Amino acid sequence: MTPDVAQDERVRVDLSDRSYDILIGGGLLAEAGARIAALGAHTVGVVTDENVANLHLQTALGSLNAAGLKAETIVVPAGETSKSWEVLGRVVDGLIAARVERGDVVLALGGGVIGDLAGFAAAIVRRGVRIVQAPTSLLAQVDSSVGGKTGVNSPRGKNLIGAFHQPSLVLADAGALDTLPAREFRAGYAEVVKYGLIDDPAFFGWLEANHAGVFAGGPERTRAIATSCRAKAAVVARDEHEHGDRALLNLGHTFGHALEAEVAYDGERLVHGEGVAIGMAMAFRFSASLGLCSLADAARVTAHLAAVGLPVSPRKIPGGVGGAEALLAHMRQDKKVERGRLTFILARGIGKSFVSRDISEDQALAFLESELG
Numbered sequence: 001m002t003p004d005v006a007q008d009e010r011v012r013v014d015l016s017d018r019s020y021d022i023l024i025g026g027g028l029l030a031e032a033g034a035r036i037a038a039l040g041a042h043t044v045g046v047v048t049d050e051n052v053a054n055l056h057l058q059t060a061l062g063s064l065n066a067a068g069l070k071a072e073t074i075v076v077p078a079g080e081t082s083k084s085w086e087v088l089g090r091v092v093d094g095l096i097a098a099r100v101e102r103g104d105v106v107l108a109l110g111g112g113v114i115g116d117l118a119g120f121a122a123a124i125v126r127r128g129v130r131i132v133q134a135p136t137s138l139l140a141q142v143d144s145s146v147g148g149k150t151g152v153n154s155p156r157g158k159n160l161i162g163a164f165h166q167p168s169l170v171l172a173d174a175g176a177l178d179t180l181p182a183r184e185f186r187a188g189y190a191e192v193v194k195y196g197l198i199d200d201p202a203f204f205g206w207l208e209a210n211h212a213g214v215f216a217g218g219p220e221r222t223r224a225i226a227t228s229c230r231a232k233a234a235v236v237a238r239d240e241h242e243h244g245d246r247a248l249l250n251l252g253h254t255f256g257h258a259l260e261a262e263v264a265y266d267g268e269r270l271v272h273g274e275g276v277a278i279g280m281a282m283a284f285r286f287s288a289s290l291g292l293c294s295l296a297d298a299a300r301v302t303a304h305l306a307a308v309g310l311p312v313s314p315r316k317i318p319g320g321v322g323g324a325e326a327l328l329a330h331m332r333q334d335k336k337v338e339r340g341r342l343t344f345i346l347a348r349g350i351g352k353s354f355v356s357r358d359i360s361e362d363q364a365l366a367f368l369e370s371e372l373g
């Protein structure tokens with residue numbers, strides 16, 4: 001747990017010569033220009049989506065111009081379907097046309113979709129240009145802007161095309177969250193809860209008691225974001241490329257990603273954080289059904305997610321999803337699969353998650369059938 005009440009926070013991601021800071025606080029978008037100029041860039045390729053462009057692009061561009069930087073903006077449609085080959089191609093072409101050089105910077109201004117898309121474009125243009133993440137959704141501030149996973153989706157599965165490309169700096173402007181729709185804030189909150197469920201039961205208890213403050217803004221929100229970033233930074237520092245512990249950050253994602261693929265990344269029906277909420281509830285129910293954790297812990301997880309308005313069952317997805325076999329087919333494409341064996345993040349209790357490679361397909365199928373009814 002972090003100490004109480006800090007308005008502005010700095011979290012270091014320790015990766016030897018690729019270490020970087022995550023800055024959390026108000027007014028950081030207005031400082032982006034000065035901070036990027038300090039990195040030695042001359043041209044900045046700003047990648048954003050239509051919603052964020054309408055609300056926050058002028059602030060970012062104003063600050064880049066004031067710092068004497070040349071800025072070229074690439075705007076893509078909002079939503080998960082922009083994590084595609086086609087949109088990636090347009091972003092890459094835009095960055096090359098803008099003559100963004102290796103010494104320059106790509107600025108990802110938006111939620112996790114923009115961070116993953118722009119981050120991957122930056123990883124491959126001229127074999128690697130620096131990326132600065134300016135996350136504007138809660139989910140992006142607590143998770144996707146940190147750790148260097150970038151990429152796009154394949155029709156065969158989530159994030160199946162990508163690269164690790166760490167940012168040079170993360171600017172999490174707390175003020176940007178004031179314009180975030182309530183549904184998107186809730187979805188991001190699922191990834192906040194995840195850190196408590198992985199290995200910080202005190203943080204989970206604190207969220208149960210303080211979630212109203214996190215949703216309202218103020219010091220509780222800053223504390224939740226900083227605690228999440230510290231938790232992620234620590235895991236990334238010890239296992240950057242997910243050979244071990246980092247897989248814990250995938251709690252809820254084996255199920256969640258399968259559900260997202262099953263709805264063809266249709267954000268009207270299911271957004272990533274909602275898939276993670278359902279997936280985490282399922283992971284705890286699965287753990288309880290296997291005798292690994294108590295039914296009481298599984299019920300407590302479900303109760304907290306439901307209390308903030310998050311979905312906790314695949315039956316709640318509008319239009320429904322295919323059967324257990326269809327979900328299992330998506331799960332076979334999960335990046336955690338090893339020698340054909342499924343990998344699950346399961347739990348012995350709240351804050352006691354672990355990586356399991358001992359689950360058979362028959363066990364997974366039976367559980368999925370029970371969940372789908």
Ligand SMILES: NC(=O)c1ccc[n+]([C@@H]2O[C@H](COP(=O)([O-])OP(=O)(O)OC[C@H]3O[C@@H](n4cnc5c(N)ncnc54)[C@H](O)[C@@H]3O)[C@@H](O)[C@H]2O)c1
Nearest residue numbers: 051078079111112113136137139143144149176179180272
């Ligand atoms: N790389 C990682 O480690 C990592 C971690 C978690 C999630 N992800 C990825 O992140 C994506 C989900 O991110 P997301 O939930 O931010 O989705 P998103 O980027 O689609 O943003 C959600 C919605 O909110 C809008 N928005 C963003 N900021 C806004 C603001 N300040 N004001 C008003 N509207 C705003 C966007 O336009 C969009 O409509 C998924 O693709 C997921 O796979 C990646």
Ligand SMILES: O=C(O)C(=O)C[C@@H](O)[C@H](O)[C@H](O)COP(=O)(O)O
Nearest residue numbers: 143147149158159246249250253335
């Ligand atoms: O950073 C990580 O590692 C994570 O797993 C964070 C997840 O919240 C995120 O959704 C990530 O993109 C999933 O990674 P993937 O490797 O399963 O695609």
Ligand SMILES: [Zn+2]
Nearest residue numbers: 191253272276
């Ligand atoms: Zn996630």
